[in-house]
Amino acid sequence: MKILSRAKLNLYLDITGKDQSDGYHYINSLFQEISLADEISIEAADADSIEFRGIDVPGTDTTVHRALRMFRDTTGIMQKYRIVTDKHIPTGAGLGGGSSNAAAVLTALAEMHEIPAREMVPLGARIGSDVPFFFTGGLCRVRGKGEVIEPLAGRLDGLHFIVAYPDIHISTKWAYSLIDEYGTGLTEDEILKKRAIDIDFLRKIMYNRFQGKIFDEEEKLSALKEKLDLELRADISMMSGSGSSLFFVYESERIRDEVFEIIKNIFNYRFFRCDPVYRTER
Template structure:
């Protein structure tokens, strides 16, 4: 049996640069790992087959889950007949822009590789990861921070500026990634690409200067409840407070744990329908 965690991410920067003829969008982003995490338990079974059980969330048919897609891709590449049961314990909310599904997929790949004596190797694992989704290669890298381009697969990894207190807030409403991109339409590249020195990835002050998210201009009007949440996070001293991914979660990065805790407590008291997570960023 193997038990692994699958941490969420936030995007400290997310700029949509251009749309390819294929329909995919080029982006420039800074991924940041956070402490909020799902857990997977993988066990070998006596009979053949692959089974996934999900606890804590209704994610639809398990056959379509990224965990199953990652596991099937690994076993096919390794030329092994699966005889495994996977239990996924969800804590990262779906549809939040936190990369929960992608992180679960990466954790599945890493766990299966370890359980089977590193049969495929790093290069093949990254190929599989990239085929599963744009965020999956970041989670395979197992680093606190990464500057990424293209569809998210070209990365400069970094140890980051050190952990910082953080609050993540998920509203009851959500906007799908496809809907968010469609709402952008031709309005891409508003922030534009930036010249980001690698050394700046190690400083929260420098990260403040490049923090932004192009999706805010289309997601915040769709979910008005997020605007006062961001204002509250800033009023408690958040150095960065913005949307993550294409939504629908927002986050605040703080210097002081007490300030983060006070913001989280006020949000929980003010709006019972919000999911509020007190965690750490760049871990």
């Protein structure tokens, strides 16, 4: 079985508190699934084999390893598998690649054994706070510790992205350690009613509490964003998640494509041309 494991962008991200009992933070965010994706193949085998290609993902405690272990512990199914992940989503980038991989593997395993995918969501939440979103995808309001997923009826209206990864790995744990004050979250309830989210509305709500904190510590990243803002001619830009990926939003697909063809040969960074993804028709 082959399955796509897509990335996400945080169009809005605030930290609203912390659970002192377990140390996890509460978030209020807008997640948008995008077309940048890893490709995962899973097949029955005589012995377990988990392989990553394209990007080195070391160790035996990756989100893919944990997803397989949790699936077995929960279902009692002891079948062996060969799992190969062709990595395109950078790691430590704020794009949710590891979380998406976990959700994709759990979804595929459930389908292979005719188990409802919804039964995998609690397992995903134990792997990481972003994992539950990837069982739903599209555009969602995400709250709590990541487990409260509210799919939105609205769609980004003719908007396109360039994602830049500057090869700076940001530890999510370290990023959260920088947060010393909390916000109230997105209070713009209009987002729940809008069917078409245009560039003006997005400009009004886009926010990332991590960005200022990370930029204070990583001056190279802050300087790069300033430079790319000048070169990429985007309508809006922001850091995604806890970083270090930066995303640039365009109303014009033609301008996005022209810029992408130019900058991919100029800068020594990885750039990705991608678009919003939705799993269901309106």
